[in-house]
Amino acid sequence: MGRKLLLENAHIEGIRYYDTYRKNGGYAAAEKALKSMGPEAVLEEVKKSGLRGRGGAGFPTGMKWSFIAKPEGVPRYLVCNADESEPGTFKDRYLMEFLPHLLIEGLLISSFTLGANACYIYIRGEYAWIPDILEQAIAEAKNNGWLGKNIQGTGFDLEIYVQRGAGAYICGEETALIESLEGKRGNPRIKPPFPAVKGLWQCPTVVNNVETLAAVVPIVKYGGDEYIKLGTGKSTGTKLISACGNINKPGVYEIEMNISVEEFIFSDEYCGGIRNGKRLKACIPGGSSVPVLPANLLLKTAKGDTRMMTYESLADGGFATGSMLGSGGFIVMDEDQCIVKNTLTFARFYHHESCGQCSPCREGTGWMEKVLKNIDTGKGKMSDIDLLWDIQRKIEGNTICPLGDAAAWPVAAAIRHFRDEFEWHVKNPEEAQRRNFGLAHYADPLPVAATV
Amino acid sequence: MLFYISGEINCSCIYISLKKRKATGLFNYKLSIAVVQFSEEKLNKVKEIIARYPEGKQKSALIPVLHLAQEAFGGWLSAETMDYVASLLQIKPIEVYEVATFYSMFNLTPVGKYLFEVCQTGPCMVSGSDNIIDYIKSKLGIGVGETTADGMFTLKLVECLGACGYAPMMQLGKHYREHLTPAKVDDIIAECRAKAN
Numbered sequence: 264m265g266r267k268l269l270l271e272n273a274h275i276e277g278i279r280y281y282d283t284y285r286k287n288g289g290y291a292a293a294e295k296a297l298k299s300m301g302p303e304a305v306l307e308e309v310k311k312s313g314l315r316g317r318g319g320a321g322f323p324t325g326m327k328w329s330f331i332a333k334p335e336g337v338p339r340y341l342v343c344n345a346d347e348s349e350p351g352t353f354k355d356r357y358l359m360e361f362l363p364h365l366l367i368e369g370l371l372i373s374s375f376t377l378g379a380n381a382c383y384i385y386i387r388g389e390y391a392w393i394p395d396i397l398e399q400a401i402a403e404a405k406n407n408g409w410l411g412k413n414i415q416g417t418g419f420d421l422e423i424y425v426q427r428g429a430g431a432y433i434c435g436e437e438t439a440l441i442e443s444l445e446g447k448r449g450n451p452r453i454k455p456p457f458p459a460v461k462g463l464w465q466c467p468t469v470v471n472n473v474e475t476l477a478a479v480v481p482i483v484k485y486g487g488d489e490y491i492k493l494g495t496g497k498s499t500g501t502k503l504i505s506a507c508g509n510i511n512k513p514g515v516y517e518i519e520m521n522i523s524v525e526e527f528i529f530s531d532e533y534c535g536g537i538r539n540g541k542r543l544k545a546c547i548p549g550g551s552s553v554p555v556l557p558a559n560l561l562l563k564t565a566k567g568d569t570r571m572m573t574y575e576s577l578a579d580g581g582f583a584t585g586s587m588l589g590s591g592g593f594i595v596m597d598e599d600q601c602i603v604k605n606t607l608t609f610a611r612f613y614h615h616e617s618c619g620q621c622s623p624c625r626e627g628t629g630w631m632e633k634v635l636k637n638i639d640t641g642k643g644k645m646s647d648i649d650l651l652w653d654i655q656r657k658i659e660g661n662t663i664c665p666l667g668d669a670a671a672w673p674v675a676a677a678i679r680h681f682r683d684e685f686e687w688h689v690k691n692p693e694e695a696q697r698r699n700f701g702l703a704h705y706a707d708p709l710p711v712a713a714t715v
Numbered sequence: 716m717l718f719y720i721s722g723e724i725n726c727s728c729i730y731i732s733l734k735k736r737k738a739t740g741l742f743n744y745k746l747s748i749a750v751v752q753f754s755e756e757k758l759n760k761v762k763e764i765i766a767r768y769p770e771g772k773q774k775s776a777l778i779p780v781l782h783l784a785q786e787a788f789g790g791w792l793s794a795e796t797m798d799y800v801a802s803l804l805q806i807k808p809i810e811v812y813e814v815a816t817f818y819s820m821f822n823l824t825p826v827g828k829y830l831f832e833v834c835q836t837g838p839c840m841v842s843g844s845d846n847i848i849d850y851i852k853s854k855l856g857i858g859v860g861e862t863t864a865d866g867m868f869t870l871k872l873v874e875c876l877g878a879c880g881y882a883p884m885m886q887l888g889k890h891y892r893e894h895l896t897p898a899k900v901d902d903i904i905a906e907c908r909a910k911a912n
Contacts, residue, residue, distance in 0.1 A: 350875040391889040429818035446777035448817040513880035
């Protein structure tokens with residue numbers, strides 16, 4: 264069983280509340296950081312730990328923090344990105360619902376390190392019940408001297424506020440999030456300037472994902488050297504994976520980044536195999552934006568190595584034969600699923616969520632949805648498949664923010680790996696309305712485990 | 716403009732009523748004027764929200780205040796409600812409109828007492844959300860975006876709500892209803908009807 268750092272106390276009853284959290288070692292890391300380490304030493308540990316942004320991009324957190332500008336007399340802000348909206352991803356929700364104090368402790372240590380006296384948690388609007396949980400935890404922390412003025416007598420002040428969004432995937436992009444926090448439409452900004460220089464209200468700002476900020480707590484607690492011992496290579500520490508789709512045990516799992524994809528899907532400790540004894544067809548390993556992989560490329564890389572649950576191994580082979588760990592939204596599809604229909608739902612999603620600033624994304628996402636809908640409903644032409652390929656290529660890399668890329672990649676990967684299924688839809692429009700294409704050559708290369 | 720309107724329903728429909736007037740004739744819609752005004756408690760909440768930001772940055776309170784307004788004024792944002800929010804935050808009405816029209820949680824037309832927001836994105840779709848949507852449609856006798864004749868239920872399809880492991884699901888008010896089955900949908904509808912009576 265892998266070691267747990269974030270969820271190690273998640274099973275304890277009442278861990279949501281301050282007293283229980285504190286009794287089980289909570290706020291010890293904050294105490295250590297504030298009283299005996301100081302900001303530079305914490306930053307050093309975070310850098311040493313190799314922690315990478317858990318929101319999807321995987322950018323080294325220590326490096327991001329070291330970019331923050333420190334002009335005299337200008338406030339700095341820490342913004343916690345809790346706008347978890349990537350289809351397949353629901354890990355931050357779990358952390359906030361069950362371990363709110365872990366996040367608050369992480370925010371305290373991180374704000375202290377960055378020299379920020381105000382921190383905003385920007386949470387997606389639909390998680391409407393979670394702000395209550397967070398605000399209660401904030402009040403408890405404040406009553407116990409962990410927030411407010413002169414925290415634990417160190418002279419450091421910090422206020423944490425919770426702000427709800429109102430339904431916009433794009434606000435997960437850090438500059439769109441900042442715009443939204445300023446009370447505007449979530450239109451991403453042109454970079455540079457980066458938020459570290461000009462962010463919230465034009466002040467230096469760091470935006471980090473919930474899981475990233477929570478991971479700062481075990482890093483301070485055990486030290487960067489200990490953290491780096493977990494995981495593999497540049498994928499250090501543990502990662503939360505939210506597993507969903509046609510598996511026996513959907514849910515949030517904390518994995519040490521040293522297990523194989525096969526183990527993750529088929530072992531009883533994690534997903535517990537494919538539901539109803541079906542076979543694995545395909546999987547999107549890191550949230551809807553990353554390329555979908557057929558079973559044969561998911562479990563083994565093109566070189567024939569075992570595919571591991573790490574940033575590097577999942578990306579092995581580039582987009583030709585690999586994918587990405589992304590946000591850890593692990594979507595598994597069984598033999599009964601239709602790739603065309605599934606790709607259509609994602610194309611519709613990106614069309615719905617495009618902010619409309621850049622024409623390639625605004626027009627292209629709608630166009631892709633329309634063409635996919637035609638193919639799905641039996642009105643497609645063979646040339647539509649090439650047309651889709653052409654549109655996605657013209658979106659990718661031609662937009663201000665990565666939403667354009669995120670919209671293009673799933674379509675590109677679906678055509679790259681499942682072209683025969685698209686062609687079958689076009690050639691057999693009536694049959695395709697009655698049944699799905701099935702497994703074909705990319706079938707699960709493993710013997711089918713007897714899952715009940 | 717206000718002179719054309721008299722009658723019963725909540726006033727915040729002035730904007731809609733003017734549009735409809737053009738299409739259907741002046742006196743087909745009876746509307747009344749009620750003042751859009753937060754309660755004392757809500758006004759205090761607004762003050763508390765504004766205090767979270769540095770001075771002069773009260774525009775940041777816009778989205779939280781629009782949430783409050785939508786809750787307080789019938790589950791949707793009329794032009795009047797938006798104008799009221801603009802006046803509270805001392806910003807131009809257009810600044811409110813452009814935000815209200817951007818975010819999918821803000822309803823710009825009236826909705827039923829209970830809004831079923833059913834997720835239709837990939838992970839829910841592979842777990843059978845299409846069947847749930849069809850079931851709700853037939854059970855309530857409404858299409859997507861429609862409201863039942865008694866004004867009780869509106870069906871809205873939404874994109875991923877972050878409950879993929881507990882699919883199929885929908886949002887109802889502040890909370891999620893997960894692992895939906897036709898039987899669960901029946902229970903939810905019955906629960907709503909019971910609450911309304």
